[in-house]
Amino acid sequence: MRQYFADIWHALMSTFQGMGITIKHVVKKPVTLQYPDERWVLPERFRGFVHLDTNRCNACLQCAKACPVSCIYIDTEGKGVDRYMTRYAVDFNKCIWCGLCNEPCPTNAITMSHDYDHALYFRQKLVYEFVSPERPIPTHKQKRAEMGFFVEEEEEDHG
Amino acid sequence: MEQVTALFARIAGAGTLSPQLLLWLGALTMALIMALVMAACAIVFTWAERKVAGFIQSRYGPMRVGRWHGIAQPIADMLKILQKEDIIPADADRKFFILAPFVLFIGSLMAWAAIPFAPGFVAADLDMGLLYIFAASSLVTIGILMSGWASNNKWSLYGAARGAAQIVSYEIPLALAVVPVVLYAGSLNMTDIVVAQQGGIWKWFALRNPFLFVSFLIYFLASIAEVNRTPFDLPETESELVAGYHTEYSGMRFAFFFLAEYANLFLVSCIATAVFLGGWGHPVPGLNFAPALVFLAKAVLLVLAQIWIRWTLPRLRVDQLMHVCWKVMIPLALVCLAGSGVWMLAFVRFA
Numbered sequence: 001m002r003q004y005f006a007d008i009w010h011a012l013m014s015t016f017q018g019m020g021i022t023i024k025h026v027v028k029k030p031v032t033l034q035y036p037d038e039r040w041v042l043p044e045r046f047r048g049f050v051h052l053d054t055n056r057c058n059a060c061l062q063c064a065k066a067c068p069v070s071c072i073y074i075d076t077e078g079k080g081v082d083r084y085m086t087r088y089a090v091d092f093n094k095c096i097w098c099g100l101c102n103e104p105c106p107t108n109a110i111t112m113s114h115d116y117d118h119a120l121y122f123r124q125k126l127v128y129e130f131v132s133p134e135r136p137i138p139t140h141k142q143k144r145a146e147m148g149f150f151v152e153e154e155e156e157d158h159g
Numbered sequence: 160m161e162q163v164t165a166l167f168a169r170i171a172g173a174g175t176l177s178p179q180l181l182l183w184l185g186a187l188t189m190a191l192i193m194a195l196v197m198a199a200c201a202i203v204f205t206w207a208e209r210k211v212a213g214f215i216q217s218r219y220g221p222m223r224v225g226r227w228h229g230i231a232q233p234i235a236d237m238l239k240i241l242q243k244e245d246i247i248p249a250d251a252d253r254k255f256f257i258l259a260p261f262v263l264f265i266g267s268l269m270a271w272a273a274i275p276f277a278p279g280f281v282a283a284d285l286d287m288g289l290l291y292i293f294a295a296s297s298l299v300t301i302g303i304l305m306s307g308w309a310s311n312n313k314w315s316l317y318g319a320a321r322g323a324a325q326i327v328s329y330e331i332p333l334a335l336a337v338v339p340v341v342l343y344a345g346s347l348n349m350t351d352i353v354v355a356q357q358g359g360i361w362k363w364f365a366l367r368n369p370f371l372f373v374s375f376l377i378y379f380l381a382s383i384a385e386v387n388r389t390p391f392d393l394p395e396t397e398s399e400l401v402a403g404y405h406t407e408y409s410g411m412r413f414a415f416f417f418l419a420e421y422a423n424l425f426l427v428s429c430i431a432t433a434v435f436l437g438g439w440g441h442p443v444p445g446l447n448f449a450p451a452l453v454f455l456a457k458a459v460l461l462v463l464a465q466i467w468i469r470w471t472l473p474r475l476r477v478d479q480l481m482h483v484c485w486k487v488m489i490p491l492a493l494v495c496l497a498g499s500g501v502w503m504l505a506f507v508r509f510a
Binding site: 008012015018019021022023025026028029030031032034 | 216470
């Protein structure tokens with residue numbers, strides 16, 4: 001009999017205790033953000049969508065070689081001074097956001113951006129083209145300097 | 160109701176309408192008002208429920224529709240539900256499948272007739288209003304059983320069987336908890352019960368004596384079970400039975416279930432307000448405008464408390480549910496009934 005009333009008392013009290021906990025959360029500030037308006041502050045080295053600065057790229061192909069899933073496609077035309085890059089595409093269907101393409105880049109052209117909300121309706125659209133074939137990018141240092149593209153400083157041999 | 164018929168008579172000119180026609184017009188108007196109140200409370204409470212759920216879980220809840228804190232969210236939901244296809248399963252019992260939501264809806268609409276919102280503002284001032292309300296609201300059980308059986312779906316049937324068992328069981332403590340009030344008020348008429356509580360907060364039946372307070376708690380908990388809400392939401396357990404008895408319903412038919420659920424939620428709170436919390440009475444002296452607003456404010460607070468409990472407690476098991484009803488609530492309600500009677504004999508002088 002004693003246990004019976006103790007149980008009822010316990011049930012009532014634990015209900016009030018639970019309600020006390022939930023009411024505390026009502027007055028607390030919500031932990032969620034109003035996403036498109038408010039955004040999370042990203043860490044500095046956050047690995048978002050790969051971005052290519054076409055002004056700096058000289059089509060050395062090192063990023064394509066470094067890529068473990070082969071999602072970087074680079075096409076070039078011509079040779080020597082007349083070598084042009086006609087296509088630079090990243091297939092984000094394949095990309096694993098490892099950031100390995102950034103490391104060998106001699107000119108820091110390819111970087112991990114802070115973009116992450118690029119949901120699309122069509123898979124094909126996830127292949128991002130950075131260079132239009134109509135406006136090929138010169139890759140030879142001399143030509144680049146002539147056309148106003150970024151040219152890397154000559155690296156000194158420190159032996 | 161009398162005022163409404165009088166209004167119609169005045170508009171039409173005295174003597175031009177027969178008394179019977181006036182009665183019908185009055186009844187129709189009151190029914191329309193009640194149906195609108197039901198729809199409005201469903202709209203407001205779905206929004207309130209989602210907001211409260213959000214706050215309790217440290218979220219915002221709906222924020223987008225209607226500029227201010229998602230205030231137009233229920234309207235958007237309603238428009239969406241109107242566009243949905245009306246599906247009747249091939250193996251369903253068509254007649255009962257179609258009828259069930261209306262039975263459920265009518266059950267709760269009927270009970271609204273005897274709720275006194277303000278002095279004189281009651282659709283049917285019945286002498287046995289309280290009894291009528293409990294009788295009318297048990298029609299809901301039939302609606303639930305009907306929908307569960309007609310759907311020809313195992314989840315629906317489980318939900319309906321559970322719902323019927325639960326509601327029939329919990330009607331006993333629910334009714335037993337209000338009997339002491341009837342003892343005190345000396346009437347089953349809802350208006351009389353409210354009038355007996357006027358004159359200060361200590362006149363409210365929930366605060367008259369400790370037994371009545373326990374009765375109020377029993378009523379409140381049993382009413383949560385009566386409207387199938389967590390922690391007693393066994394008839395529609397989302398995690399076990401998909402959606403219980405309304406699993407197979409879609410579109411407007413589902414909307415009727417939804418409407419009836421929220422209308423019932425408000426209904427039990429209105430009954431609690433009228434029976435235990437002094438109806439339109441309030442402790443502030445001199446303040447005497449809009450008694451209906453005071454009544455509604457109390458009822459809405461009770462609904463918020465029910466929502467609060469819903470998002471706090473986990474669901475009971477079926478055996479626990481029955482244990483709470485038969486072994487705890489009913490004996491306690493009987494003890495409270497006897498206790499209130501003794502208290503009344505000992506401390507209350509008969510006028």
